[in-house]
Amino acid sequence: MSWRFAGRTGLWPYADITAIRLSYRPVSMQAKRFRADVTNRDGRRLSIISTSWQTAALMAPQSEAYRAFVVGLHARLAASGSTARLTAGLGRFAYGAALAAIALFALAMVGLLLRALLIGEWPGALFLVGFAAMFAWYVGGFLTRNLPRSYTFADIPPALLP
Structure with missing residues (x-):
């Protein structure tokens, strides 16, 4: 080559x-x-x-x-x-680190969503759902393609x- x-x-x-x-x-x-x-x-x-x-x-x-x-x-x-x-x-370590970071991010998003729903902040909850869907589509494609x-x-x- x-x-x-x-x-x-x-x-x-x-x-x-x-x-x-x-x-x-x-x-x-x-x-x-x-x-x-x-x-x-x-x-x-x-x-x-x-x-x-x-x-x-x-x-x-x-x-x-x-x-x-x-x-x-x-x-x-x-x-x-x-x-x-x-x-x-990706390498196995990098892929595992990416999964861990996404799990932490998802946990934080669920916490924010629950708080928004409990206090009746409907526009904020809708924004979080939309952002989570966009993030899942983009990052999900990245992780699916880059499975070690x-x-x-x-x-x-x-x-x-x-």
């Missing part, structure tokens, strides 16, 4: 690629952003993102090119007999490809 980034170049034989991690990493400017971290035998890592900066404030999706690259890389690694470790989602798991060359997780 040859690469060029910020004036640096490299050539990594497929046999030297030891791990690939696919994940879903949305940012405010690009909600459909995916990432592939490729690690070689020396421990060096390349992060390949499914978007690129067009201007200082605009990110352009490169969905088709990213998808073709990731699928092609997996096919070439499989054909070369690679034993690379294929993982998807292993996969095979033939079974790339479709939720982690654009």
